Amino acid sequence: MSVVRILGSGQFRLDDSEVGRLNELDNAVAAAVAAGDGPEFTRTFAALVAHVREQGTAVPDGEIVTSDHVLPAVDTTLDEAREAFSGEGAIPG
Amino acid sequence: MAGLMSRFTTLFKVKANTMLDKAEDPGETLDYSYTQQLEMLQKVKRGVADVVTAKKRLQLQTAKLEESIVKLDGQARQAMAGNREDLARTALERKSLIQGQLQGLDTQISQLEQQQQNLVDQERRLSAKVESFRTQKEVVKAQYSAAEAQVRIGEATTGLGEEMSDVGLALQRAQDKTEQMQARAAAVNELVDTGAIDDLTAPAGSDLDAQIAALTAGNQVDAELAKLKAEVGSGTPAPELGQGAAPAEAQEEPK
Numbered sequence: 001m002s003v004v005r006i007l008g009s010g011q012f013r014l015d016d017s018e019v020g021r022l023n024e025l026d027n028a029v030a031a032a033v034a035a036g037d038g039p040e041f042t043r044t045f046a047a048l049v050a051h052v053r054e055q056g057t058a059v060p061d062g063e064i065v066t067s068d069h070v071l072p073a074v075d076t077t078l079d080e081a082r083e084a085f086s087g088e089g090a091i092p093g
Numbered sequence: 094m095a096g097l098m099s100r101f102t103t104l105f106k107v108k109a110n111t112m113l114d115k116a117e118d119p120g121e122t123l124d125y126s127y128t129q130q131l132e133m134l135q136k137v138k139r140g141v142a143d144v145v146t147a148k149k150r151l152q153l154q155t156a157k158l159e160e161s162i163v164k165l166d167g168q169a170r171q172a173m174a175g176n177r178e179d180l181a182r183t184a185l186e187r188k189s190l191i192q193g194q195l196q197g198l199d200t201q202i203s204q205l206e207q208q209q210q211n212l213v214d215q216e217r218r219l220s221a222k223v224e225s226f227r228t229q230k231e232v233v234k235a236q237y238s239a240a241e242a243q244v245r246i247g248e249a250t251t252g253l254g255e256e257m258s259d260v261g262l263a264l265q266r267a268q269d270k271t272e273q274m275q276a277r278a279a280a281v282n283e284l285v286d287t288g289a290i291d292d293l294t295a296p297a298g299s300d301l302d303a304q305i306a307a308l309t310a311g312n313q314v315d316a317e318l319a320k321l322k323a324e325v326g327s328g329t330p331a332p333e334l335g336q337g338a339a340p341a342e343a344q345e346e347p348k
Contacts, residue, residue: 008211009211022098023098026099029096030095062224062225064252064253065252066255068102070102070105071101072101081097
């Protein structure tokens with residue numbers, strides 16, 4: 001089992017068999033960011049988030065676990081995603 | 094290129110690890126962590142309150158803009174009845190600007206509602222985790238030495254560091270969003286608040302109207318002006334009323 005956190009939306013437990021698909025979807029997001037393709041980023045990122053939500057089970061509120069993977073908030077823009085790659089820190093200090 | 098997820102995971106973990114400072118005395122570290130968690134919970138509560146306040150402000154602004162629309166509509170009609178098409182156009186252009194602004198406000202209000210809901214959910218999750226941490230902390234403190242207790246509760250501490258980072262980022266996003274909204278609305282708000290927007294007595298061709306005309310160019314102002322002209326025109330007891338009566342007769346003919 002892997003734990004995936006979607007920032008702002010909590011954590012989800014995902015069966016390890018789903019992780020391969022997760023990586024595929026993630027690579028598609030990275031490709032869209034690299035291409036600077038806004039609509040493609042929106043589409044692929046939404047698919048990635050939907051996969052985690054639909055295939056995963058929400059971690060109960062009172063349970064404290066660390067995450068294996070972290071995804072940015074659902075309303076992340078292409079520019080914000082690009083900052084994460086450029087290392088300027090989409091995550092402010 | 095590495096995936097977005099792995100990149101983001103690394104960045105986030107670095108931040109999460111710095112979330113909970115350690116106290117100098119290991120025995121105090123767990124209690125200190127708990128105090129920091131409670132402080133973060135207070136921050137989220139304030140964050141929710143701030144979003145609610147911002148939302149109320151936008152709702153008030155909506156009500157004001159709606160009043161202005163009614164007023165400008167009346168002014169346009171009066172101006173047209175008084176054969177002042179120029180003033181009627183000015184009033185309709187301003188109305189059009191405000192209508193655009195109102196649509197923007199609706200979107201912003203629903204975005205703030207979403208932010209509010211997210212923060213409330215996050216507060217609920219953090220609150221449950223903090224309570225769970227408190228219980229675990231008391232249990233391990235009763236059973237182990239301070240140093241051992243910290244090791245035993247290590248995962249919970251890291252996990253809560255994550256949760257607090259996540260909440261901290263959400264608060265930052267909510268704050269940025271409300272600030273952006275306020276800045277964007279400020280210019281039109283000022284015009285409405287000072288009453289300048291529905292004061293048509295300002296000298297013709299003023300800067301304000303030139304700006305508004307440019308902003309609303311190519312939209313429905315011309316069509317609305319023509320419609321108003323027809324409406325007001327047909328109700329005016331002017332000598333040329335006879336011409337206006339002809340279409341009404343023509344409509345009756347097919348019967």
